[in-house]
Amino acid sequence: MVDVDKVLDEAGLTNPHVREYVKEWAAITTPDRIEVVSAADDARLIQESLDAGEIEPAGEGLYYSRSYYKDTARSEERTIVATNKPSDKGAYNNWRPADEMKPIMLERMKGASAGKTMYVVPYLMAPPGSPLEAYAAGVELTDHRTVVLHMIRMARVGIDLIDNLADPDSFVRAVHVTGDLPNLGQGTPEDERYFVTVADERTILHYGSSYGGNALLGKIAHGLRQASYDGWASGKFLAEQFMLLGITDKQTGKKYHICGGFPSASGKTNLAMTLAPDALGDRYYVEFYGDDIAWLWVGEDGKLYGMNPENGVFGVAKDTNELTNPTALDSIQPGTQALFTNVAYNEKTHEVWWEGKTKNPPADLDGWRDWKGSLIAERTPEDQNEPWAHPNSRFTTALSNVPNVASDYDDPKGVPIDGIIFGGRTRDREPLIRAIDDIAEGVYDGLTLGAEATFAAEGVEGQLRYDPMSMRPFMSYAEGAYAAHWLKIIGQATEKPVFAHVNWFQRDAEDGHFLWPGYRENLRPLLWLMQYKNGEVTGRKTPVGVLPTEEELDLSGLDLPQEDLDRILTIDVERWRQEMGFREEHLKQFDGLPEEIWEAHRRVAKALEDEA
C-alpha cells in the first residue's frame, strides 16, 4: 500500500477534500505508486515516456504516440450520464440511475491500477479568476502517463489551482482507469468499457480507454457534460461544444466575437484558426479563442460573455495542410511540445504524415509505419488502399502555440458575444448562411442542427442525424429543460447576439463538388453577418431566415460559377417543406419542450407553406 499522506505531504497538496478523495480512490484502484502532477513536470514526464517507449520523438520538441488499435475515438454507446433524478433522462444522454452505475464502476476499477502509477492531476477548466471558477476545478486521477501529457496541454494543471479554491470542496472528482485494453471486448456484446458522468454528484468515472474524450476528463466529460449540468443546475451558464473566434475590422477598429457549434469533425477547429482571405487585403484580423468548448454566461453589465475553458487544441489531423489550415501547421512546429496521435510515423526520420498533409504520401517508404505500427513497405496488395493515418488521428498543442491566438484569450472576464452560429455537413437545402433575428427561432435552429447520415443505407434519404447545438454526444440532462435553459440565459442578455445557420458543405448534385470553397473563405459570410447585425446590409428575407444578396457578400478574388453561387444563396422550398416533417418527429422526442420552440417551428412551417 502506498502511504498516500506521505506522497501528498511531499507534494505540498493541502486541500483536505482532495486528500480524502485521493485516499479513497487509491484504496479502490490500488496503484503501486502515486504522483502529484503540475505543468512544470512536463519535461520530466516526457523524458520518462520516451524512455519507456510510450511516445517517440517526432522532431525537435515534438512527440508521437499510438493508442491501442481498438481505442481511437469516443464511444457514444458506452458513455452514460447517471444521476439520482429520473427526470434527468433525455433522448440522447443514455441516462441511468446513479445507484445502478456506481457499483458497476467500483467493481470494474477495483484493483485495476495494480502495478501502475496513479497520477493526481489537479486542473482548472477556466482562466484563474473567471466568474465561473467554482465550476471549473477538477482533479483527474489517471493511471496512464500519456493521458497526463495530454492533460498538461489541454487544461491548466497545477497544485496551486486546487489548493486555493474559494470553496475547497468544489471540484470535480474525475477518475480515469485505463484497464487492460487488449481484453475489454471493445465493440462486442461483452464490452467492458463504461464512461460515466455522475452529474449530480460531480463525479466522473471512466474505465477502458486511454484516448481523447474518453480519457482526458477535463475536456468533454467535465468541460461539456458536467459543466452543462452545473450551468443548468445553478441557472448561471451554458457549456457547449462551440468554437470561439474574434474578428477585428482594422478600418473601423471594431472587434466582433462569434461562437458556434458544428458537430464533431465538421469544421470548428478549422474555422477558429481561419485567417482572413488574402483577397480581402489586410483589413481584417481573425483571432483564435477556442475550437471545441465555450462556456457562456450573462455578465453583471447584462452582456452575454463567452470563454474557452480549455488550454489547448486537440485537432483532427486529416486534411490539415498549408492551404486548408496553415495556422494549425504553425502551432505544431518544432519546439512547440506538440503530441501527435495515430498519424503515420517514420521511425528513421521521425517525420509524421496523415492523409491530406500533402497531395501524395511520401514516395520513399523506408521507415514509414501506419497508425497501427505496420511497415508501409510490407503491406500486402489488399492493404494498399488502407489509410496511413487513422481518420480520427489528432494533434495536441497548447493554445499559446497558435499563432493567431487572441491576446486576451486567458482574460478571466471572457469576451462579449455578437453572434452564435450553427452549422453541419449538409449536401443540399442549407444555404451558405441564413441570419436569424428571433431568439426562439435561433434556439430552435440549434435544436434542429444536424449532419447528414453518412451511411445512407441505414438512414432515410435527405434525413439528418440531428445533433442539437452539436451537443448530442455530450447532452447531460433532458432536452426540454436544455431548451428552456437556453431561452432563459439568452433572454437575460440586454444586448442579444444574432443567430445564424451556416453550411460550407453544399455539393453539386451531379459531380459532387463543393459549391463553396470553404476554409479561410468562410470568413466572408461571417463578415456579412456582422454587417447585417449592424444594420449595414438588409439581406433578403426567406421563410427560414435572412440570406445575403450576391451584391452584399464580399466575393472579391473568388471565381465561383454563377450557378453554384445561385444555389448557395437561395433556398430549396420543396426540400425545406420535407425537412419540417422530419423536424417535427425529432422535436417530439423531447419532453417538456418550451412552447416558444413549438411556436417558432410552426411559424417557419407556415412561412414555408405560404411561399409561392
Ligand code: GTP
Ligand atoms: P472535433 O474536434 O471532432 O470536434 O472536430 P471539428 O469540428 O473541430 O472539425 P475540424 O475543424 O477538425 O474539421 C474536420 C474535417 O472537416 C477536417 O478534415 C477538415 O479538413 C474538414 N473541413 C473543415 N472546414 C471545412 C470547409 O470549410 N470545407 C470543407 N470542404 N471541409 C472542411
Ligand code: SPV
Ligand atoms: C470530438 O470528438 O468532438 C472531439 C474529440 O473534440 S474528443 O476529445 O475525443 O471528444
Ligand code: MN
Ligand atoms: Mn469536439
